[in-house]
Each structure stands twice: as C-alpha cells, then as structure tokens.
Amino acid sequence: MACIKIVTNGQRNFLNAIEACNGLNLQFVRYRKPRFVPKAPTKIFKVREPTPRDTEETKLMRTWQAHYNTEMKSLHLYFKSHCQRIRERERIEAIKTPFEKRYVDICRKNEEWNKEAKMIRLGQWKEKEKWLEDRHLAVAEREEREREETREMAFQRVREAQESLDNYITEENLDEKLDEILGKEVDYDFALYLDGSKTTVPDSKTEDNPGSGSSPS
Known part of the structure; x- marks a missing residue:
C-alpha cells in the first residue's frame, strides 16, 4: 500500500536543498535520523520482518515473569506488615511505660529548653x-x-x-545726656568716595562764587 506524505512549503524547500546537496556527502552524527530527513533510497521498499520467537521459550518467560512479580509483591507486603508491627509494638510499649518516668523525661526536657x-x-x-x-x-x-x-x-x-552700661540713659544722667546731645553739633556736610572714605565739602558761603560779581555796566 502506497504511503502519501504531506509536507509544507518550508519543509519542501528544505528537502529540495538537501537533495541539491547530495554531492556534498552530508552525514548526520546523531544516533537517530531527524524526522525531516527523507528515508534512504536503499530502505524505501524494505519491510521489517517480525523476529521469530520460540513458543516454548515465550511460555517459560511468561511463567518466570509471573513468579517474579508474585515474589516481589509478597516481599513488599511482608516488609510493610513488619514495619507496621514494629510501630505498633513501640506504641504499645510507650503506653505501658509508667507515667512517672515519662513525666520525669518531660520535665528534664522542659528544664533544658528553659x-x-x-x-x-x-x-x-x-x-x-x-x-x-x-x-x-x-x-x-x-x-x-x-x-x-x-x-x-x-x-x-x-x-x-555691662560694656554698654555707660551709654544707657537713666534718671541720674538724663539731664547730662540731654545737654550732651543738644550741645553736640553733627555735620552731615561731607561726601563719600567709592571706598567709603569721607571728605568735607568746602562751605559754599565762603567760597568765591564766580557768578556773584557785579554785572558789567
């Protein structure tokens, strides 16, 4: 019966490229050929024949396998029951242990934790x-x-x-301070330079005024 294989455009292009490279002796170094690689021409019509089996041997192998499975199941159940009996025995022994002994052990552990x-x-x-x-x-x-x-x-x-106490005005030195302030003449007729220094301005009354002369007749 013929087998029809459907591939996509991408797979067809890849297969075409592989067919074009047959002369390059491509080799896949994997244990199993990729799925996209076509089947070898020498194996296209090869059909695998079933491996011949001996009827007696097959019967013996089935019998031995059944015996093996039975023995393994028996061993598993035996070990399981044995472990259960051990746990049950320990539980019974723990119940039979005097309460005083268990109480002492509990108190000792409690003291250690404390x-x-x-x-x-x-x-x-x-x-x-x-x-x-x-x-x-x-x-x-x-x-x-x-x-x-x-x-x-x-x-x-x-x-x-304390340093400025002498400059304070009190009842005792009020008249003195008033006389000092009234008798002190402050002259604000001065000029300031850019550097902050002062210079007095000559009195305009004593200065000769060039424009104050008599007008020509």
Whole structure:
C-alpha cells in the first residue's frame, strides 16, 4: 500500500536543498535520523520482518515473569506488615511505660529548653541595656552641651550689656545726656568716595562764587 506524505512549503524547500546537496556527502552524527530527513533510497521498499520467537521459550518467560512479580509483591507486603508491627509494638510499649518516668523525661526536657531560653533572653537583655546606656549617655552629653551653649550666650549678653552700661540713659544722667546731645553739633556736610572714605565739602558761603560779581555796566 502506497504511503502519501504531506509536507509544507518550508519543509519542501528544505528537502529540495538537501537533495541539491547530495554531492556534498552530508552525514548526520546523531544516533537517530531527524524526522525531516527523507528515508534512504536503499530502505524505501524494505519491510521489517517480525523476529521469530520460540513458543516454548515465550511460555517459560511468561511463567518466570509471573513468579517474579508474585515474589516481589509478597516481599513488599511482608516488609510493610513488619514495619507496621514494629510501630505498633513501640506504641504499645510507650503506653505501658509508667507515667512517672515519662513525666520525669518531660520535665528534664522542659528544664533544658528553659535554660536555653534564659541564656538567649539574658543575651538580648544585655544588648538592650548597653544600647539604652549608650543612648542615655548621648542624650546627657547633648543636653549638657546645649546648656553650656545657652550659659555662654547668656554670659556674652551680660558682658555686652555691662560694656554698654555707660551709654544707657537713666534718671541720674538724663539731664547730662540731654545737654550732651543738644550741645553736640553733627555735620552731615561731607561726601563719600567709592571706598567709603569721607571728605568735607568746602562751605559754599565762603567760597568765591564766580557768578556773584557785579554785572558789567
């Protein structure tokens, strides 16, 4: 019976390329030929014949395989039941064990766990105490520094006030300050240079005015 093989355009183009390269002696170094490679011309009409089998041998192999499967199943069930009996025996022995002995074991384990938890808790508490101590020291140092700065600022203000105490106007020196202020003449008739220095301006009254002369007759 003839076999019709349907391929796509891409596969047809690839097969055409392979047919065109027959002269290049292409070899596929894989254990199994890819599916897109066409069948070898020498094997197109080759039909594999079934391997001949001996009837007696086949019968013996089936018998031996059945015996093997039965033995493996029996061993599996035996080991499974044996493990179940061991677990059941341990459970019964645990139930038969006196309650006092189990209670002592439970208390011993509980004490061990308590000791471990205590060591962990003490370590954590020491770390926390150290952190709190460092934090308190830092806060105390900062507060002391702030108080010192505030005290220094207050002293500076007091010193400035003491230095300028003579310039204050009080009831005792009020008349003296008034006479000093009224008797002090301030002359604002000066000029400033770009560098900030002052220079007095000559009095316009005493300066000769070229335009003040008599007009010609």
